[in-house]
Amino acid sequence: MGEYSKALTYYEKDLEISLKALPSNQPDLSAAYNNIGMVYDGMGEYSKALSSYERSLEIKKIALPPNHPDLATSYNNIGNVYNNMGEYSKALSSYERSLEIRKIALPPNHPDFAGSYGNIGSVYDNMGEYS
Template identity: 65%
Template sequence: MGEYSKALEFYEESLKIREISLPTNHPDLATSYNNISTTYYAIGEYSKALSYLERSLSIKQKSLPSTHPHIKSVMN
């Protein structure tokens, strides 16, 4: 499993800090959700990965223009 469990711990801790210090629609929160999603995907937990990816996309759609490359990258 490599260091995925350790990565998840760090990503989740980072997310907690960002949730406290940033507004709910801040793009950095989307980055945290995306990082967690990518890690879950890598270990085959696809439903969890999708859940975090959807949260990431939701924030990006609210905080960035629809033509922004970060939104397009999630949609592909």
């Protein structure tokens, strides 16, 4: 099991330094927020995870082209949190947005598609939709 409190301490230090040293739309800031979101997600603190992941996505939307694969990763992470929270329609929407971006940005045989389709399937499974 991960040592979440230690990880969070270091990721928060990373963010604190990055906020002082970097422009507000710098992708490294996005990575710092994403890492904090991962820790909170692992801890089951979903509202904090969601907030961090959404901040990461906001920065990526400013810093990156509109169909950059890193945006797909952010939507996927947000979908994971919603899925864990039982908010399946929001999870599905996030996963579908991730898949849309991947269809534009990646070659059709890219392995990230497996994760996208698996996540969408997981939501339907959790919703009890088997047809």
